[in-house]
Amino acid sequence: MSFPQSRPRRLRRTAALRSIVRETRIEPSDLMLPLFAISGKGVKKPIPSMPGVAQLSVDLVVAEAKAAREAGVRSAILFGIPDAKDAQGTAAWDPQGPVCTALRAIKDAVPDLVLAADVCLCEYTDHGHCGPLARDAQGHVVVANDQTLPLLARAAVAYAKAGADIVAPSDMMDGRVGAIRRALDENGATDVILMSYAVKYASAFYGPFRDAAQSTPKEGDRRGYQMDPSNLREARREALLDVGEGADLIMVKPALAYLDVISEIRRTTDLPVAAYNVSGEYSMLKAAAQNGWIEERRAVLEVLTGIKRAGADLILTYSATDAAKWVADLA
Numbered sequence: 001m002s003f004p005q006s007r008p009r010r011l012r013r014t015a016a017l018r019s020i021v022r023e024t025r026i027e028p029s030d031l032m033l034p035l036f037a038i039s040g041k042g043v044k045k046p047i048p049s050m051p052g053v054a055q056l057s058v059d060l061v062v063a064e065a066k067a068a069r070e071a072g073v074r075s076a077i078l079f080g081i082p083d084a085k086d087a088q089g090t091a092a093w094d095p096q097g098p099v100c101t102a103l104r105a106i107k108d109a110v111p112d113l114v115l116a117a118d119v120c121l122c123e124y125t126d127h128g129h130c131g132p133l134a135r136d137a138q139g140h141v142v143v144a145n146d147q148t149l150p151l152l153a154r155a156a157v158a159y160a161k162a163g164a165d166i167v168a169p170s171d172m173m174d175g176r177v178g179a180i181r182r183a184l185d186e187n188g189a190t191d192v193i194l195m196s197y198a199v200k201y202a203s204a205f206y207g208p209f210r211d212a213a214q215s216t217p218k219e220g221d222r223r224g225y226q227m228d229p230s231n232l233r234e235a236r237r238e239a240l241l242d243v244g245e246g247a248d249l250i251m252v253k254p255a256l257a258y259l260d261v262i263s264e265i266r267r268t269t270d271l272p273v274a275a276y277n278v279s280g281e282y283s284m285l286k287a288a289a290q291n292g293w294i295e296e297r298r299a300v301l302e303v304l305t306g307i308k309r310a311g312a313d314l315i316l317t318y319s320a321t322d323a324a325k326w327v328a329d330l331a
Ligand code: PBG
Pocket: 118, 120, 122, 130, 170, 171, 205, 206, 207, 208, 209, 210, 215, 222, 277, 278, 279, 280
């Protein structure tokens, strides 16, 4: 007497069968599109290390936002590249700067697109670090944590006033979630959502973004504030701190080398978890696809599915508009 042979292949025989037992599906609403805003009109500056992505003047940012929404994408995140940078990053909270202008223009043209604004000073400082610099007790140049907090809060309040639904601090200063939450609440922005880049590693995969945002540090690197890629327990610590300080959404960044971290953070908090499929991850696939080495559509959807399967509710990806169209074609 023997048991019948187990045959998992029965469930994979046809497209229809596969579709009724599929565990994870990418939907356009899972995807958040990053956009790079600059000043001017009709200006499009392609980013060589990110094929298909460009710095755009506000009118063209609006057009991209519209196209994303038409493809089914429900959210976008704005980054700004100012005309002038200084040691404090003061352009970050300029109400006439590219981010505030883009927020108002997109809210006007595409009112039901959820809009996030990245809150960091590295695009706005002339030295490229995420806050003003100081010397520590040993004389080393460091980002001054507590001096950075009010500046970040000021930028977050400016974005909230310009219409951001979400502010997303990506600087990795200690205590910034609490400082920003307090400033938002004091300024009547109690409905503005705080999406924290809570678990952000010092990653080589941000290289192309730094071309895009012109934010490569002139000296040194970000390892004194971003996390060591080797650490998982520290990810829990960072996430729990930000939950305690009032974050509404917790992000893990990058995504691909950190799928275990995404799944750990999924179990650490009941807040929604976002994952950033960063520039280097995007560019690797683009480069391989352009060489004919991989099939872009399948590779991108496989990556996004993996990130969602690991536990992400929301995925920030430069492929958002394309991927939204591709999944609609599959359906
Ligand atoms: C700003 C910021 C960075 C990214 C998002 N916000 C770069 C960095 O920390 O150097 C990276 C995004 C990407 O690589 O796609 N601090």
